[in-house]
Amino acid sequence: MGRVRPTYIKRLAKDLVKADPERFTQDFEENKEELKDTEEFESKKLRNRVAGYIVRVKENKPKTPQ
Template sequence: MGTVRERAIKRVAYKLVKQYPDLWTEDFEHNKMILSQIAEIKSKVYRNRIAGYITRLKVRERQGTLV
Protein backbone atom coordinates (compact mmCIF):
# COMPACT_ATOMS: atom_id res chain seq x y z
CA MET A 1 0.00 0.00 0.00
CA GLY A 2 1.17 3.49 -0.77
CA THR A 3 1.25 6.64 1.26
CA VAL A 4 -2.10 8.43 1.51
CA ARG A 5 -1.75 12.20 1.42
CA GLU A 6 -4.18 14.85 2.57
CA ARG A 7 -6.44 16.42 -0.02
CA ALA A 8 -5.00 19.87 0.77
CA ILE A 9 -1.45 18.71 -0.02
CA LYS A 10 -2.55 17.25 -3.34
CA ARG A 11 -4.57 20.35 -4.22
CA VAL A 12 -1.68 22.74 -3.53
CA ALA A 13 0.83 20.51 -5.33
CA TYR A 14 -1.32 20.19 -8.47
CA LYS A 15 -1.93 23.95 -8.49
CA LEU A 16 1.78 24.77 -8.18
CA VAL A 17 2.82 22.25 -10.85
CA LYS A 18 0.22 23.66 -13.22
CA GLN A 19 1.15 27.27 -12.45
CA TYR A 20 4.96 26.78 -12.64
CA PRO A 21 5.51 23.65 -14.78
CA ASP A 22 9.16 24.35 -15.68
CA LEU A 23 10.43 24.98 -12.14
CA TRP A 24 9.99 21.47 -10.75
CA THR A 25 12.30 18.48 -11.15
CA GLU A 26 12.50 14.93 -9.85
CA ASP A 27 14.89 16.09 -7.09
CA PHE A 28 13.19 16.53 -3.70
CA GLU A 29 15.82 18.95 -2.32
CA HIS A 30 15.51 21.21 -5.38
CA ASN A 31 11.71 21.20 -5.16
CA LYS A 32 11.86 21.98 -1.45
CA MET A 33 14.11 25.00 -2.10
CA ILE A 34 11.89 26.30 -4.93
CA LEU A 35 8.76 25.83 -2.82
CA SER A 36 10.31 27.87 0.00
CA GLN A 37 10.99 30.71 -2.44
CA ILE A 38 7.62 30.91 -4.21
CA ALA A 39 5.20 30.00 -1.42
CA GLU A 40 4.94 31.12 2.18
CA ILE A 41 4.49 27.87 4.08
CA LYS A 42 5.20 28.17 7.78
CA SER A 43 5.18 24.48 8.62
CA LYS A 44 8.31 22.55 7.66
CA VAL A 45 6.40 19.25 7.67
CA TYR A 46 3.71 20.65 5.36
CA ARG A 47 6.36 22.11 3.00
CA ASN A 48 8.20 18.78 2.84
CA ARG A 49 5.01 16.84 2.12
CA ILE A 50 4.08 19.19 -0.72
CA ALA A 51 7.62 19.04 -2.16
CA GLY A 52 7.57 15.24 -1.92
CA TYR A 53 4.25 14.99 -3.71
CA ILE A 54 5.46 17.35 -6.45
CA THR A 55 8.50 15.10 -6.85
CA ARG A 56 6.24 12.05 -7.23
CA LEU A 57 4.13 13.93 -9.81
CA LYS A 58 7.22 14.71 -11.89
CA VAL A 59 8.37 11.07 -11.76
CA ARG A 60 4.91 9.90 -12.82
CA GLU A 61 4.91 12.50 -15.61
CA ARG A 62 8.21 11.11 -16.93
CA GLN A 63 6.94 7.53 -16.73
CA GLY A 64 3.75 8.50 -18.56
CA THR A 65 1.42 7.38 -15.76
CA LEU A 66 0.21 10.84 -14.77
CA VAL A 67 -3.42 11.37 -15.67
Protein backbone atom coordinates in the same frame (compact mmCIF):
# COMPACT_ATOMS: atom_id res chain seq x y z
CA MET B 1 1.23 0.04 1.05
CA GLY B 2 2.15 3.68 1.37
CA ARG B 3 0.66 6.48 3.34
CA VAL B 4 -2.35 8.33 1.99
CA ARG B 5 -1.72 12.03 1.48
CA PRO B 6 -4.44 14.54 2.31
CA THR B 7 -6.25 16.14 -0.60
CA TYR B 8 -5.00 19.64 0.20
CA ILE B 9 -1.38 18.52 -0.29
CA LYS B 10 -2.20 16.89 -3.61
CA ARG B 11 -4.18 19.90 -4.80
CA LEU B 12 -1.49 22.38 -3.79
CA ALA B 13 1.29 20.37 -5.44
CA LYS B 14 -0.65 19.89 -8.68
CA ASP B 15 -1.57 23.59 -8.83
CA LEU B 16 2.06 24.64 -8.32
CA VAL B 17 3.30 22.30 -11.05
CA LYS B 18 0.52 23.36 -13.41
CA ALA B 19 1.30 27.05 -12.86
CA ASP B 20 5.04 26.69 -13.50
CA PRO B 21 6.11 23.21 -14.70
CA GLU B 22 9.69 24.25 -15.51
CA ARG B 23 10.31 25.43 -11.93
CA PHE B 24 10.13 21.95 -10.40
CA THR B 25 12.10 18.78 -11.10
CA GLN B 26 12.06 15.12 -10.05
CA ASP B 27 14.54 15.91 -7.26
CA PHE B 28 13.11 16.37 -3.78
CA GLU B 29 15.94 18.60 -2.52
CA GLU B 30 15.64 21.03 -5.44
CA ASN B 31 11.86 21.24 -5.05
CA LYS B 32 12.23 21.87 -1.32
CA GLU B 33 14.59 24.79 -2.02
CA GLU B 34 12.16 26.22 -4.60
CA LEU B 35 9.31 26.08 -2.10
CA LYS B 36 11.30 27.89 0.60
CA ASP B 37 10.69 31.14 -1.29
CA THR B 38 6.93 30.57 -1.40
CA GLU B 39 4.94 32.38 1.29
CA GLU B 40 2.17 29.75 1.41
CA PHE B 41 3.96 27.33 3.72
CA GLU B 42 3.78 28.07 7.42
CA SER B 43 5.57 24.89 8.43
CA LYS B 44 8.58 22.90 7.27
CA LYS B 45 6.59 19.67 7.47
CA LEU B 46 3.93 20.92 5.05
CA ARG B 47 6.58 22.25 2.66
CA ASN B 48 8.41 18.91 2.64
CA ARG B 49 5.23 16.91 2.08
CA VAL B 50 4.27 19.09 -0.89
CA ALA B 51 7.82 18.87 -2.30
CA GLY B 52 7.65 15.09 -2.04
CA TYR B 53 4.33 14.92 -3.81
CA ILE B 54 5.63 17.21 -6.57
CA VAL B 55 8.26 14.54 -7.26
CA ARG B 56 5.46 12.00 -7.64
CA VAL B 57 3.51 14.31 -9.96
CA LYS B 58 6.56 14.96 -12.13
CA GLU B 59 7.40 11.22 -12.37
CA ASN B 60 3.88 10.30 -13.46
CA LYS B 61 3.45 13.17 -15.89
CA PRO B 62 3.42 11.83 -19.47
CA LYS B 63 6.23 13.15 -21.65
CA THR B 64 5.10 15.27 -24.59
CA PRO B 65 6.61 14.25 -27.94
CA GLN B 66 8.65 16.94 -29.64
